[in-house]
Amino acid sequence: MQNPEAKKLVSIKNLTLTFNAGKKNEKTALEDVSFDIYEGETFGLVGESGSGKTTLGRTVLKLYDPASGSIEFDGHDINKMKKKELADFRSKAQMIFQDPQASLNGRLTVSNILGEGLDEAGFTKNKEERRKKILELLHMVGLNEDHASRYPHEFSGGQKQRIGIARALAVQPKFVIADEPISALDVSVQAQVVNLLAKLQKEQGLTYLFIAHDLAMVKYLSDRIGVLHWGKLVELGTADQVYNHPLHPYTKSLLSAVPVPDPVKEKAHHVKSYDPSFEKDGQERHMVEMETGHFVLATDEEAAKYKADQK
Numbered sequence: 001m002q003n004p005e006a007k008k009l010v011s012i013k014n015l016t017l018t019f020n021a022g023k024k025n026e027k028t029a030l031e032d033v034s035f036d037i038y039e040g041e042t043f044g045l046v047g048e049s050g051s052g053k054t055t056l057g058r059t060v061l062k063l064y065d066p067a068s069g070s071i072e073f074d075g076h077d078i079n080k081m082k083k084k085e086l087a088d089f090r091s092k093a094q095m096i097f098q099d100p101q102a103s104l105n106g107r108l109t110v111s112n113i114l115g116e117g118l119d120e121a122g123f124t125k126n127k128e129e130r131r132k133k134i135l136e137l138l139h140m141v142g143l144n145e146d147h148a149s150r151y152p153h154e155f156s157g158g159q160k161q162r163i164g165i166a167r168a169l170a171v172q173p174k175f176v177i178a179d180e181p182i183s184a185l186d187v188s189v190q191a192q193v194v195n196l197l198a199k200l201q202k203e204q205g206l207t208y209l210f211i212a213h214d215l216a217m218v219k220y221l222s223d224r225i226g227v228l229h230w231g232k233l234v235e236l237g238t239a240d241q242v243y244n245h246p247l248h249p250y251t252k253s254l255l256s257a258v259p260v261p262d263p264v265k266e267k268a269h270h271v272k273s274y275d276p277s278f279e280k281d282g283q284e285r286h287m288v289e290m291e292t293g294h295f296v297l298a299t300d301e302e303a304a305k306y307k308a309d310q311k
């Protein structure tokens with residue numbers, strides 16, 4: 001948590017969710033899950049495929065009804081919200097999806113995709129203002145005016161994800177669930193999208209629930225991490241605690257699948273610095289892609305070692 005005084009933005013209590021309840025194919029996807037997400041933090045949620053991460057994200061956005069338990073957003077139970085409160089919640093809490101292609105309407109231009117969000121939130125009084133806001137959103141995510149009239153299929157995966165991010169931010173949310181936002185992207189652009197998310201969080205004071213199966217990336221992004229295993233939260237702690245002193249055997253097994261970077265032994269695939277550089281503990285770092293496909297953040301000295309090792 002960046003600020004120990006921060007208040008709870010999302011509070012999940014004893015959440016249980018069952019698909020196909022009472023049927024032969026009944027499946028309890030979440031069981032008695034409780035945790036809080038504080039304003040301004042990034043909460044990383046990790047677990048293997050099928051552990052319930054996406055289901056949890058969707059339930060927090062009120063896309064699924066839990067069997068029991070509660071979810072509070074800004075102090076209000078989302079399952080007891082009245083129409084106006086619910087509409088407000090829907091714009092305050094947004095999602096960025098794993099597959100940017102599938103989450104963007106292919107029949108709309110980028111301008112209309114972003115404009116739709118602005119219209120929904122009632123942020124556009126007239127055409128000129130709408131156009132200006134669309135350009136602002138494009139610039140915010142590193143795109144430009146020329147991109148506005150194009151369709152999603154005309155963009156690369158990384159650019160599509162930038163549009164997905166701009167779409168989520170059009171309604172000025174406080175809370176963003178990023179559900180494996182870089183998994184579908186080419187490894188060479190993953191770090192750029194992560195940097196963009198980190199930059200936007202700083203600029204706009206966003207709170208993130210960052211869902212991933214890769215503990216290595218989550219460690220660098222998250223203030224705290226929760227580990228889901230078969231629908232249960234088996235570990236919860238600061239990124240450092242979970243990564244360096246895991247308590248649960250499942251977390252340990254997840255970690256053993258994560259290669260621990262060793263500049264001497266492990267060869268890097270690319271050594272790249274991005275602008276703005278990734279920051280950790282107040283120090284600028286290089287994002288280095290390892291041969292295993294994982295990323296590590298390296299100091300100047302470490303990056304130089306990786307580079308030398310590549311030759």
Ligand SMILES: Nc1ncnc2c1ncn2[C@@H]1O[C@H](COP(=O)(O)OP(=O)(O)OP(=O)(O)O)[C@@H](O)[C@H]1O
Pocket residue numbers: 019020027028029047048049050051052053054055056213
């Ligand atoms: N709509 C649904 N109907 C029935 N079962 C579902 C549904 N959605 C998910 N499940 C089941 O619930 C469990 C949790 O799925 P979920 O998609 O939340 O996992 P996940 O951790 O996000 O996995 P992945 O990383 O593969 O996306 C799985 O066993 C899945 O098959």
